[in-house]
Amino acid sequence: MKSRTFASSTTNGALKLAASALFVTALSACANYAGIHSEKRIATPNQFDTARTLPGENGHWPAANWVEQFGDAQLTQLIAEALKGSPTLEQAGARVGQARAYSESARAGTLPRVDANYALTRQQYSGVALVPPPFSGSWQTENKALVTASYDLDIWGKHREALKAAVSQAQAAQAEAQFVKLTLETAIARAYNQLARLYALRDIAAQEVARRERIDAITAGRIATGLDTKVERETALSNLATSRANVTAIDGSIASTRFQLAALAGEGPDRGLSIARPALGVGDEVRLPENLPADLLGRRPDIVAARWRVDATTHDIKEAKAEFYPDINLSAAIGLDALGFGHFLSAAGRIASVGPAIHLPIFDAGALRAQLKGRYAQFDEAVAVYDQTLIAALSDVATRLSEVRSSDAQLVDATAAEQAARRADRLAIAQYEGGLTNQLTVLNADVIALNAEQAVANLEMNRRDQAIALASALGGGYVDTSFNEVRRADALADASSVGAAR
Structure with missing residues (x-):
């Protein structure tokens, strides 16, 4: 009897040992992610030399209402209309809604279901x-x-990581919507400045018509006294017609720009007909804020969005790793x-x-490893996009600042050249009227004066356009406050999961 009991005990022990061995063998044969990783890290501003091109000048970051610095209520109204009814912004808002809905769906995966x-x-x-x-x-x-x-x-945190990834994607969509908003505001402001440019050039063109009319009248008088011939008269008439055609062409460009502004505001072309002549001021003094490269990370919505995409992919990787466990x-x-x-x-x-x-995944023909490799590839891509976005942002700010400074320097010489050209033009016309010089001298002086006036007008408009672009490059008043909020949400998700598991 004892021998039978011993045999039975031995058999049970062998079975248990075999079962344990089988379990250990199964675990050792389970799918694993050994050797799959990435060495990529996102770039930081201190990796790039910016001290000379982006010096701190005790300036201020743009405010959320940065367009008001130019003192034109009509521009502010156009932007308000655009923010209210732009289909482009509605598309961005819809993408934010989709991302938030997905994060709510991911949150449901961390909770019990009945x-x-x-x-x-x-x-x-x-x-x-x-x-x-x-x-x-x-x-x-x-x-x-x-x-x-x-x-x-959710012992290994698969659902928690999916939730964190979804929340990060929602924050990225929100930042991208802000970038779309800033892009729209910038496009309207620059198009509005272009309208101001066209009106300034039209004024110059209209003054040129008046000068050409005076030259034609002087030429007619000189023909009567025998100082000029019909050749000079026909030349004067040709130049006068060309000047009038220039005014007409500018009027066409003004109408087109008005229609463009109406479209940017989300309205029909008739809205453009009611847009009056711009009354833009110079704007604020251009000075860069301190600690610009580092603070730019939280001021540019495109950089913030790219950073959240990187954050989302890190959680995607952790979720994919959790798939390897029971x-x-x-x-x-x-x-x-x-x-x-x-x-x-x-x-x-x-x-x-x-x-x-x-x-417990044991053999899946490499499906889980392939999925993890794909997630790491997405992470590498997100890091590369972030790095390129940061580099482009720093270059954008440096370029805009350089253009503003260049325009300021050019305006000094261009203004002096314009004043001299005007004096020469007035003197040439007076001498032509007094019979002391010929029409060719007058026309040459007139062309030089016209070019000088157009150069000053274009430089002034370019300078304001670059100031607008610089305000946009500095983030247009955007400030990222979402990172800490998401970290708090992550902590709450972890706490709720742990509490439910207990």
């Missing part, structure tokens, strides 16, 4: 199969009502199941179940 189901089935059972009499060959009605509850313990799901169900209606609500028809379900 479902209720009811089914009524009318079925004829076979008379020659497994169903015994009296049900064989008969029609029966089965009523089944079930309440089920399930909860994934997944434990707790489930429970209680309900009623009966043939017919007579016993459906009775205690005899009650059914219940409870228990865990464990899923």
Whole structure:
């Protein structure tokens, strides 16, 4: 008897040992992510030399209402209209809504789920199969009502990481929407400045018409006295017609720019007809703020969006790694199941179940490793996009600042040249009228004066255009406050998951 007990004990021990060995073998054969990683890291502003091109000048970052610095209420109104009804902004807002909905869906994966189901089935059972009499060959009605509850313990954080990734994607979409808004504001401001440029050039062109009319009148008088011939008169008339054509061409450009502004504001072309002549001022003094490269990271919405994309991919990687580990799901169900209606609500028809379900990937032909490799590739791409966005932003600020400074320097000489050209033009016309010089001298002086006036006008408009672009390059008043908010949300998600698991 003892020998049989010993044999039985030995057999049970061997079975347990074999089972343990099989379990260890299964674990060792499980899919793993060994050797899959990335060495990429996002760039930081101190990696780039910016001390000479972007010096701190005790300036201020643009305010959210940065366009008001130019003192034109009509421009502010146009931007307000655009922000209210622009289809471009509506598209960006829809993308934000989609991203937020996805994050809400991901949050649901971290919480328990409860479902209720009811089914009524009318079925004829076979008379020659497994169903015994009296049900064989008969029609029966089965009523089944079930309440089920399930909860994934999420021991390895798969659902928590999916939630964090979704929240980061939502924040990226929000920052991208702000970038679209800034891009639209900048486009309107620059188009409006272009309208101001066209009006300034039209004034110069109209003054040129008046000068050409005077030259034509002087030429007519000189022909009467025999100082000029019909050749000079025809030349004067040709130049006068050309000047008038220039005014007409500028009028066409003004109309086109008005229609462009109406479209940017989200309105029909008729809205452009009511846009009056701009009354833009010079704007604020251009001085860079301190600690610009570092603070720019939270001031440019495109940089913020790129950073959130990187953050989202890091959580995607952690989620993909969690797929390699066992997944434990707790489930429970209680309900009623009966043939017919007579016993459906009775205690005899009650059914219940409870228990865990464990899923462990052992062999998947490399599917999980391929998925993780893809996530790392997405991470590398997101890092590259962030780095390029940062480099482009620094270059953008440096370029705009350089252009502003260059325009300021050019305006000094261009203004002096314009004043001298005007004096020369007036003197040439006076000498021509007095018979002391010929028409060619007058026309040459007139062209030089015209070019000088246009150069000053274009430099003034260019300088304001570059100031607008610089304000946009500095973020246009945007300030990122979402990073700390998301970190708090992550902490709450972790706490809720841990509390539920307990």
